[in-house]
């Protein structure tokens with residue numbers, strides 16, 4: 358079986374963007390691939406985190422994985438920090454990375470822009486992400502569009518390591534969905550929907566109440582004109598809402614467009630709100646069940662055990678290839 362791996366940061370609340378661009382696809386892949394999905398808490402601390410909030414968010418994201426349909430009997434679900442090999446290979450790959458290529462990452466540029474105290478972790482973030490992926494000899498990495506550049510760097514680092522020290526890592530392929538790889542913000546069709554946005558109206562959180570979802574969608578920005586037409590260039594906001602409609606209802610964009618031919622934004626938004634509420638309802642119900650059952654600890658323990666077995670053996674190979682004295 359080919360191997361799939363991906364991760365999500367436990368920072369802020371997960372959004373519909375995380376769901377459509379990533380988690381939904383994890384669920385579809387888990388039966389056909391040897392799957393590893395983690396909560397990347399070591400990545401979250403590249404910006405300051407309040408300890409109690411980090412703890413709560415970490416457990417919440419792990420529970421959301423399962424609520425969304427990941428099956429712990431199939432996929433290993435674990436915390437990145439429960440597998441020490443991540444931090445260790447992260448360091449080894451940091452020493453293989455160039456300042457220039459790290460400084461070129463758009464996520465780094467966005468997050469550091471205008472700040473005079475930039476945490477060093479923000480810069481070396483992609484080398485840790487490369488470690489996450491390479492430790493498992495992952496073949497496929499399902500991510501949204503914004504992670505494409507990090508995946509390219511991961512491939513470069515894998516190639517560089519293999520060239521210098523001999524074949525050690527599998528060079529992974531990104532798996533970016535054709536529809537929904539970049540869900541946009543509800544208040545600006547040119548910015549991606551983000552859990553770190555200060556405007557809570559700009560995103561739909563997976564745990565938003567039905568009333569909040571309806572309110573946010575009714576207030577979502579729409580383009581001039583009145584037709585429901587998919588045209589990203591000229592109608593970015595309506596096109597984004599159509600993408601969300603298609604992804605939450607299981608229809609194609611063409612079907613959505615045909616269904617709303619001749620109708621106005623009002624009717625479309627009303628239906629969209631119901632489609633989103635219905636898509637999230639089972640997830641939210643399962644989420645509360647899991648949080649109150651206390652199952653999550655055992656799931657994470659099993660996941661970490663499976664992950665550690667794979668990661669540790671890759672780490673040992675990589676260290677030996679680099680010339681570290683083996684521990685006997």
Ligand code: TYM
Pocket residue numbers: 362363364365366367374375376377378379397400485486489490498499500501502503504507537538539540541549550551
């Ligand atoms: P993160 O936590 O920012 O986002 C998690 C996943 O959600 C996707 N995503 C989106 N997709 C569509 N539309 C959006 N608006 C949207 N916002 C987020 C992201 O592309 C991502 O797939 N560096 C990663 C986490 C990471 C990782 C890894 C991923 C760490 N190690 C190893 C894969 C493999 C990140 O910050 O994702």
